[in-house]
Amino acid sequence: MTRVAVVGIGQRARLATHVAATEGARVVACADPDPAAADRAAQLFGPGVDFRSDYRDLPSEDLDAVILTTPDDCHTEPALWFLSAGVPVLVEKPLAITTEDCDRVLAAAMAAGTRLYVAHNLRHAPVVRAMKALIEEGRIGQVKSVWCRHFVGHGGDFYFKDWHAERSRTTGLLLQKGAHDLDVIHWLAGGYCRQVVALGDLMVYGANPRRRPGDPAAGAVLSDWRDDSIWPPAALGGLNPEVDVEDLSMLLGRLDNGVLVSYQQCHFTPDYWRNYTVIGDAGRLENFGDLDGAVVRVWNTGRSGYRADADLVVDIPAGADHGGADAALVAEFLRFARHGGPTETSPMAAREAVAAGVAATTSLRAGGRPTTVPAPAPEVVAYFGRGQT
Numbered sequence: 001m002t003r004v005a006v007v008g009i010g011q012r013a014r015l016a017t018h019v020a021a022t023e024g025a026r027v028v029a030c031a032d033p034d035p036a037a038a039d040r041a042a043q044l045f046g047p048g049v050d051f052r053s054d055y056r057d058l059p060s061e062d063l064d065a066v067i068l069t070t071p072d073d074c075h076t077e078p079a080l081w082f083l084s085a086g087v088p089v090l091v092e093k094p095l096a097i098t099t100e101d102c103d104r105v106l107a108a109a110m111a112a113g114t115r116l117y118v119a120h121n122l123r124h125a126p127v128v129r130a131m132k133a134l135i136e137e138g139r140i141g142q143v144k145s146v147w148c149r150h151f152v153g154h155g156g157d158f159y160f161k162d163w164h165a166e167r168s169r170t171t172g173l174l175l176q177k178g179a180h181d182l183d184v185i186h187w188l189a190g191g192y193c194r195q196v197v198a199l200g201d202l203m204v205y206g207a208n209p210r211r212r213p214g215d216p217a218a219g220a221v222l223s224d225w226r227d228d229s230i231w232p233p234a235a236l237g238g239l240n241p242e243v244d245v246e247d248l249s250m251l252l253g254r255l256d257n258g259v260l261v262s263y264q265q266c267h268f269t270p271d272y273w274r275n276y277t278v279i280g281d282a283g284r285l286e287n288f289g290d291l292d293g294a295v296v297r298v299w300n301t302g303r304s305g306y307r308a309d310a311d312l313v314v315d316i317p318a319g320a321d322h323g324g325a326d327a328a329l330v331a332e333f334l335r336f337a338r339h340g341g342p343t344e345t346s347p348m349a350a351r352e353a354v355a356a357g358v359a360a361t362t363s364l365r366a367g368g369r370p371t372t373v374p375a376p377a378p379e380v381v382a383y384f385g386r387g388q389t
Helices: 011-021 037-045 076-085 099-112 126-137 155-159 179-190 325-340 347-365 378-385
Strands: 004-005 024-029 049-050 066-069 089-092 117-121 141-149 193-201 248-255 260-266 273-280 284-290 294-299 310-314
Touching: 004 011, 004 325, 011 024, 011 037, 011 066, 011 325, 024 037, 037 049, 066 076, 066 325, 076 089, 076 099, 089 325, 099 117, 099 347, 099 378, 117 325, 117 347, 126 179, 126 273, 126 284, 126 294, 126 310, 141 179, 179 248, 179 260, 179 273, 179 347, 193 347, 248 347, 347 378
Parallel strands: 004 024, 004 066, 024 049, 066 089, 089 117, 141 260
Antiparallel strands: 141 273, 193 248, 248 260, 273 284, 284 294, 294 310
8 A cells, every 4th residue: 555644734735635446545644733733634535544743753664655735835854854765756846945955855766765746736637738739749849939928817816815925934925836837848848947037016905904913724625715706806805914925927938948938917907817928930829718628729720811711720738637637647656655656747847947036036026027937956957857766
């Protein structure tokens, strides 16, 4: 049996419920400093699950894998603890909230020879995989630019009512929320950001009513405080006592392979979805809709004026839990923890998404100053490039 522990029983702990779908795997233990988390753990994983308030009290010698779903600023130390103990670790994205901490975790995994996996589940999302396949088939020629617009329609509810609104806990939403999209941009483009420039601001939620310090949030998970009846976003109340992250951000970047990219993120749009546009030297593709069902349209047979139709249309079915990506991600992690082998996700790519987000946030807060994204150590690149062998 593959014995799995879950550390952090908050919003993303539900990811670990997919462990039960893998034959011979079971969540046997959980850890969270919040006493109320014991009841949540029992609801998610059964009344017999072992619960500890401190992850360091979990018996590492009796565990085969750990799924780490703590808040972002609490990823690094538990990851280092279990990697050093030789327990394969899945870290929820982002890998960390600083580039330096990402590099610490990568170095620890390499030093211990312990398998590290980062939960960039969009690499398993059907709409993203369809776009990746079309690119690899050569349907648009060689990729020259990737654009992403992320309309975060529930951003006020999901990211401004708890710790996500504090830059000390996230660095900023250009990193916290953008890590998904930056990883996808890198994956579709086949390279990593090395130079970025960004602008952004707290344009809407800066003046909204906030809870008093010490007052609890509305619930344990994001859905507990979502209220779609409140409109416009300026009417939203109950925000986190501290709000010092941007609600609108825009990034431009140059990758190490010369591809140019852009990323825009807005937390006060009426709609909630991602739109990726990939432009090659022989065509263009774009998704309409994303995780709840979509189509990918390809234009690649010649020039024209505006036309809503396309030369190729790929229908993407809807699916639960990020379009079925969460289940596929957990299954891949458990296979990797047991046997190793190649994975769709990449710890090195996860580090590069954080590094790009950190550098862009630095640029943004310096008024748009061009900023270099630091490259990782060559020996780390080589180690993870070999598949952690």
